[in-house]
Every structure is written in structure tokens, then in C-alpha cells.
Amino acid sequence: MRNNSSTDTVLFVDEGQATAPLESTYVTNTSGTTITTSSAAAGLQQLDSHTNSIHAVVISTQLPEMPSEELLSQIRERRPEIPIIFILDSQYTHGITQTISTGCTDYGYQGEVAASKERWAGRLHNYARRYRAEREADTTKSRLELAAQASSDVIWEREVGADVVSVSGGFNETFGYEREGSIQFEWWINKIHPDDRERINSDLEQTIANQEQQVESQYRFQRADGSYAYVKDQGRIVYNESGDPTRLVGAISDITTRKTQREELERRSEAIEAVVDGIAILDESDKYQYMNAAHAELYGYDEPADLIGESWRELYQDQEIEWFESTILPEVRETSSWRGEAVGTRCTGETFPQTVSLTKLADDGLVCIVRDISEQKERERELSEQRAFIESLLNALPDIFYVLDRNGEFVEWNDRVPEILGYTDQELAGMAAVDLVPNDNISIIMDLMSNIFTEQVQEQRESELITRSGERIPYQLNGAPLVDEENNVTGLVGTGRNISERVLREERLDVVSRVLRHNLRNDMNSILGHAQVVADNETGSTVQQSVDHIIDTARALSSLAENANRIERALSDNPQQQPVNLEDAVDTAVDNLEETETAADIAVDIPEEKWIHAIDDVTAAITEALENSIQHTTQSSTQIRIVADIDSTGEWVTLRIADSGDMIPPEERRVLVDGENPLEHGSGLGLWLINWVVVASGGELRFAESDLGGSEVQMQFQRCDQPPSPFPNE
Template sequence: MEWPGRAEALLEHARDKIVVLDEEGTFRYLNQATADILGFDPEELLGENAFEYIHPDDRERVRSRFERVVAGREDRGTIEYRHRSSDGSYLWIESRIAELTDPETGYIVSSRDITERVRAERERDETADRLEELAAKADDVLWMFSADWSDVLFLNAAYERVYGQPAEGVRADPQRFLDAIHPEDRPTVRDAMARLSAGESVDMEYRVNPRQDYSRWVWVQAEPIFEAGEVVRIVGFTRDVTDRQRRERQLRVIDTILRHNLRNDLNTVIGHAEYVSEHPEDDPPAHAEVIHRTAQELLHKAEKQRRTIELLTEPVTPCRIDVTTAIEDAVAAVENHYPDAEIETDLPQSLAVCAIGEIGTAIRELLGNAAKHADEAPAWIRVTAVQVDGRAVVEIEDTCPQIPDYEYRVLTGEQAIDGVTHTSGLGLWLVYWVIDLSNGTISFETDDDGNTVTVSLPLATSEQ
């Protein structure tokens, strides 16, 4: 094909591959960039069909597009495909097809090598896919919000498990995630949100998950993302640290109660031993009896502490347990120890719950406390078990003196345990931890007539 001299000079020095094809796709002209890009001498390809050099998987798509342009059914535009080079490898090419002024002359196709761009896009897509896969499988909640918290830009699947509310609802209304946060912690979280929007980093812990009575503790680290000096996004992660919080609290409890019991009981032992030493004439056997009884009680407390530590340190998994049978066994054990106690029961024939094996021990501890602390003999206790809203609810009523509010406020976390405010022993803590490890809850009601302890446990599923 002949071109005017100036036009041919421009075509030969063009960086893009420029060819002219007839209606069948036969090469009628190729510029020098053909050699630079594909490695073919332009003379080699003259008279060859262009579609034979296109990757088999792309060939029909490109041919169909060319035929539509020839037929006048499609305007010029770009198309991407793989083109064979002189060494047999394939390069990614982006081409634009246009009809020359004289249709009989042919169709001009300008092309450029986009192999590096396609490779970079693929690597980026593969990286994005890997990140998506990691995010989907991550135990941590990974999230991204707009700077004003009005849009959820990213939220992985772990959100619902940790926060206890559907991710779809938060995507529709981002402020709804505050509903998943313990009401007492929401002001602190709102303050942290404002600080992030203002450009500060945040590292904090708070309680979440209304489905589990806000009993889950999470650790959150978040950072503002800046563009041109302004906060445009906020990214962070949330990690469930409930087990760590539980262990730390357990250590504080055991340490406090151990020091309290040792101090009180050993003061009793030392006091009586010193008195006997100083007054040997004043009935030593009576003082020896006090020392012996106190030592026995201390040994009993040590054994209970050992059982508690075993419970807390050995792996436990909730399983299917008939709570009716557990209650009946606990009642029998307490009646054997306190034969005068009057224990009434109103129980279903069976009620399967998902709990750890020590749930019977916890119920026996609660019944034993009621029988032990009754002001008047015989002790009266009533135990019921019912199914309510998909959970098993066990109630233990007694006519004992009111349980001091600090006893159960410390248990439920409403009041911190310290050297002044603590429960009287490990018994109630053992109960609390068994129920907690069973994903249950415990609550207390007291009045002048006595106490009611309510234990709520998840029902067993058909698979358990």
C-alpha cells in the first residue's frame, strides 16, 4: 500500500503498532512499530490473516467485533486481547479500529502493548482476592468507615459473631453498631469516634454483644487515614479478648479471696495458739479444738480453690446435659448433707441444655448455700426449671437472710473486687464461672422474704 511521503514517515515513527486490514482481516500495511512490539518484520506479515495471530481464546471475540465494525453496526472503540509475538509468546494488546475515508482502502487498526498494565492489574486483583479471603477467614473484625462515620466502606464476616448483630443492618445504618455496645461504654466509644475523626489514633477496650448480655470484651485499635492533610477514612480492627479479661479477673478474685481467707483463718489459729502459750492453765483443749476446726476449714477452702483452678485452667467444652437430672442429683446430695432441709421441686421430665459438666456442681453449691445460711430450721428451698424464649431458666428460691448486694454486684461485674469489697468465698465464684463457661447468665433478687437466684442456660441443639 502506498502512502504520501510525509504520512508514511509519521506512521513509521509512531510508537503504536498501526496496520491496515481489508474486510477479511488480511494485513495490507504494517508500520515499523510492529517489529518493535511483536518482533515480526512487517514484510513477513503482509498478506497474512491478522486473526491467525490472535490467541485462540480471544480470536472469535475479536473477529466478531471487527465484522460488526465492517458492517457498520458498531462505532470505533477499543478492544483488549492477546497477540502472538515472533518468539511464540503472547502479549496483551489494546486496539482501536477505524474505517479509512475510502472503504475500499481498508480499515486502520492502531494498537499498543498493555502487557505490563494487565499484569499489574492481575497482581492487584489477586492481592485483593487474597486480602478478601484473609478478611473472610479472620477471627478479628476488620472494618473501615468514612471520616464522619456515615458510610461503612468495609466490614468482614467476623462482625456478627463478635458484636452480635447482623452486618447488613450496620451497612444500611452505620450508627447502629453503637446498639451492640454496652450502654455504659457507649459514651466512651462516641468520644473515641470523635477523636478518630479529628485525626487521633485510638486503643481501647469495651463490652459488646447484646445477644450475650454484653458479656464479650473487645480490644479495638483504629487509625485515621489522611489525604491532603484531611481525614478521609478510619480503619481498624476489633479482637475478642473476653477470655483474657476473664483470666485476669479470675486471678484477681483468687488472689483476693486467698489472701482474705488465709489472713482471717491464720489470725484465728495464731491467736488461740498464743493464748494457750501464755495461759496454759485455761482449758487448752478448747483452744486446740478451735485451732483444729479452723485448720480443717482452711483445708476445705484450699480443696475448693484447687477444684476452681482446675475448672479455669483445663479446657472445657459445653455439651448436651439434662438439667433436670443435674438438679435432682444436686437436691439428693444437699438433702443427704442437710437432712432437715425442705426442698421442693417443680421440674419438667427432661430439659436438655448446652453446658459444661460442672453445671450440677454449681446448682449443688447454690442449694447448699441456701440450706447452710437459713436463719430458722428447717431450711426451705424451692427449685423450678422451665423453657423460656429458647433458653432454660432455673430458679432457686429460699427464705434465708438477704444476700448482701455487694456479693452479687461483684460477681456480675457491676462492682470491682478489691481488698474491701469481695465475696465471702469461692463458692459463689465457682457457680458464676461454671455458668459463664456454659454461656449462661446468673441474676439475684432479694427482699425481706428471702432470695431468688435465676440461672439462664442455652438449650441444646439437635446436633449436640
């Protein structure tokens, strides 16, 4: 037999070895002790002699002198609540139903228990421990009956003059200590906050002096972690026949959370009164129960009391009331909250914009928070006007304006971007800038963005942009970093300028330069050659021919220079289209030709008052076409026919200049038609001048074979109405 009064003890009643595995495992795995008997009589005797120290009984059904059911019944008479576990023989089935119904706590077959002895030992330990705890509670129950009238968080008891204080198990849980039963009174006193001790002693002394039985105090008690808990201590004093206190019992409640919440409520209440937002509480009948001073002030009232008991409808006009009742309040009832903007009315009748937050309470009341947003609305209006002004300026720019994020995607843009590139705003949103440039220009754009993002510098590049229709337009792109308040680059802002005219002008000037170099070199070589002939032959027909050639070449150079001046002037002045009377332009060109005393038979058939869109130099282009017909012929006299006709749409006029001379060489026409590439065999600037003037006038230049035997130059112009006379009375 092993026994220790401070541990759980189990009585085993077994004639054989049916319970031996369980007993051995129980002792090994737990701190419990066992008492073992081999007969039912001995087991009852042990139970009687150990009134309070046996906490569970294990019975084997292999008891020949007394049926196990009878033993169970006798144990229940002595200990009605003690746990009883039956270990059944594998052949045992008789009376099992009766055994369970008469009070068996648990049972298991011998083989099953042996196989799961670890689990059964734990189960037995729990039965015994629970029973012992219940008996100890019963022992102290009578001494704590007085304290049961108070809170039962922590029950304590102290005999007057004793050095210890008995506490309940809730003490450790409440304050985090690991102490059993009794603690030293001096230790207890030292855990009370120093600032509270004198007051507690004074209250207790005054209570005893008044022979009062109830005493209550609030103080701070130190927890195991060093922090202090706010506690409420409700005690009762027991006096003897002489009126002297003999015992004190009480109950301690941890009110830290409650006190903290109360203090927090007080702070919030102070904060509510200090905030600028209006805060109010409405009851279920929509009347004000509470409001802070700010709420009353928002509506022009001096005190909250002026509105307490009044309906919220006093503060809104009919239209707002109808909106709240039909839309907002039903939403609050369904979702428990709502936040939005409304218009309130002050006591003076003045209205003001506000944000309103409504929260439903459990009693169907409402918490209402109101903020005056008059200044915010004014700032929004000013910002809106500023933004509209800036947008109007940006949209008035002839250049494109754009904002890209760090990914190089469009964030904002002016109207020129979709107008020029042909994409909608929806398509541009989130589109990458590199999607709008040809592949051979992507590196240019990537380099521009990289420098702006990493170096935070302004950059400028030239690149072509591709429109939705596939047209490639040369642009000069400028970009600068876009930064936030912390100077972090968030994107870039940029502009783009169409440099098509500049590029075209540069290309045309390059053509002029190449033609001039080519013709000047050839003609000067010709002049030098013939001059040498003159030098070598002082007289004779050869000298006269050379002199004539020198004169003709000089005239050609003079004409070349004049055409070059015209082209340079046209390219530099950036001429604008305007209404031109085609008949007047042709007449002037013919007059210019006749002044040169050239041999030509010119027939003109231009209807009167036929107006076209063209630039000023259109007359020079017509003159050049006529001169070209005369100069490039081997005939002694050239026949020229000038006519104009209108196409079937009535929108275009074609001026046709046909001659009987030689055809314009194919290589000359190919250079004009195929584009302004380096000149291969161009003989002069005349055809270039004609082409550029027609194109600048918005028209088209074509060549055909004339029915007169030579070439036909076709200049197509857009037709226009005759402009009003600047002198309407004439």
C-alpha cells in the same frame, strides 16, 4: 515646504487655515513631509511636478477660484489611486454626496478634525504610507514578473557581476533580519551553510554551461538567531543576445517545516516497523491498505503482504465480528475512536486476548492498533488467584484485619470487621478509625497512628471498639507501616484481637484475690483470737467453744480454697459449652452434699432427659448453691426444693433452688448484679463461682424470695437436644 523623497509626502491645498492643525500634527507625530499650496491651480502644478513623490492630498473646501469638486475630479484624472481627504467647513453641505461619489477617500468637518487631530494625523499617515508602498511595488513589479512563476515567499534579483542582491519584504519575515531592499552579495553567500556553498555554485555553473534558464537548489540558510532554515531556491537566468547571463531572479521558500515533517514521518515509519504493537490502516471498504510486520506476526502470518487487500474479518471469529459490526464500528463512526479488549484469531485457529484501538480517518478509513495481552491476562489471573487466596486467609482469621490510609480512614478490611462491628461495607468505606472508639480512647489510636506514620515502626495498643449497637468490646490493636516503592508511608496495615475473655478473666482473678485476702485476713484473725483463748484457759467450756470455732473456720477456709481452685481452673482452661443432662448434674450435686452429713431435707423434681448448654463446672455451681442454703441458716435443719421448668418459647430451662433458711444478704446480691467491682462486703467465693459458671454457660443468674421462707437461686440455661450416643447400637 518640507520635502524628503525617502519619506511619505502629503500635499495640502488650503487658502485659509482649515488644514493647519492637521498638517502641524502630521509633521510632529510622523516621519512624513508636507507640501502646502493656497490655491487649486498651485496644487495641480505641484502634483504634476512631483510625479512619484506625493503620496496623499488634503483639500479644504474654502477654495474660491475652483470648486473643490472640480479640483477632486482633475486630481483623479492625474492620479486615479492617490488618497484624497476633504476638510469640510462647518457650514458646508452642498455637493457632499457628489464629492464622495466622485472619489473622495475620506472627509471630516474642520472642527471635528481639529479636535481629533492626533487620530486624523495617524489616519493620514496610514493612507500615505500605503499609497507609497503600492507605488514602489509597481516599480519593481516588472522586474519580478519572471520570478512570479516560482514561489513568492522571498523574491530576489541580482545583476550578474553586481555586488548587491535585491530581496522582497518576505526576506525579513522569513529569516528574522531587518534589512531593506538590497543586501551585499558577499553577505548573502556567507549566510549559506558552508557545507552547501560548493554544491550550489557547481549546480549554477552547470546550468549556465548548458544555457538552461531554470535552476533549482535546496540548501541551508542562516537565520538572524543563528539557526539554519532549510530552503528551496527556484531561479531563472536571463541571457543577452550573445548567450551570456545578465540577470538572475528567483524565489526562496522556507521548507524547514516540510522537511522536518518528512524526516519525522520517516522516523515514525521506522518506529512503527520496530514496535511490538500491530499497526494497520484499513480503507473505507474495511480492507487492509497497510500493516507493519508486528501486526502480521501477531496473527501468525510471515509477511504483511499476506494480508494486504484482505478484510479485517479474516482475523476474528463470527461472535467477535458480530460484536464489532453491531456495537464497536457504529461507535467509531459516531465518536471517531474506540479502545477496548477483544479476542483475535491467528491463522492456526488459536485465539488470543488483545487490546484494540480504532481511530477514524478523514477518508472513512481506520487506523487499527493491536496488542497481544496474553501474558498480561495470565498475570492478572495469577494475581487474582493470589488475592483470592490472601482474602480467604484474612477472612478465615478470628481477628479483625484492616488497612488505613494516611488520613486514618478504612481502605480494606476482612469479613470479621463488619461481622463484629455491625457496619456494612458501604458504611465502612472512608470511615475514620477514631469513629469506632470511645472518646476516652481516641488519644490512644491517634498516638498509635502517629508513631507508625512518622517513625515507621510497629505499634501495639489496647482500646475498646464501639459496635453499631453501642456495645464496647476491648481489643488489642497491632499496626505496621504500609510503604510504597520509594519507602514513603502511604498508610498502615493492622490486626485487632478481641481480648474480652482475657479482660474478664483478669477482672475475675482480681475478685478472687480480693476475696481471698479479705477472708483469709478475717478468718486468721479469728483463729488467732480463739487460739489465744485456748492458751489462756486450759480447761472449761470457753476452751471447747474456741476449739469448735477454730475447726469451723478452718473448714470454711478449706472450702474457700476449694472454690478458689475451681474458679482458677475455670478461668485458666477457658471452658467450652457442651450438652449437659441437667438431671444428672443435680443428682451429682445432691450426692456431694449428702457426703458432708449436713442436716437438710432436699426435694428434687427434675424431668428426665432435660438437656442444657453448660460448661463442666455447672455441677460445682449447683453444689455451691445447695451448700450456701445450708450454711447460711440459723435453723437446725434446712428444707431445700430443687425444680426445673421450661419457658413459653421452649428454648430456656430455669433451675430453681429454694430453701427455708435465711435470705442472701442484699449487699452480696448487689455485688453480683451490679457488676464485678471491688468487693465491699462479700463473704466468700461461692456466689461468684455460681455466677461465673452460669454466665460462662451462656445463661443468667437471678435471686428471688422463696415461698419456703428463705432465698431462691434461679439459674437459667439454654435448652438443647440430647446429643447422639457414641454407641448407636446400644
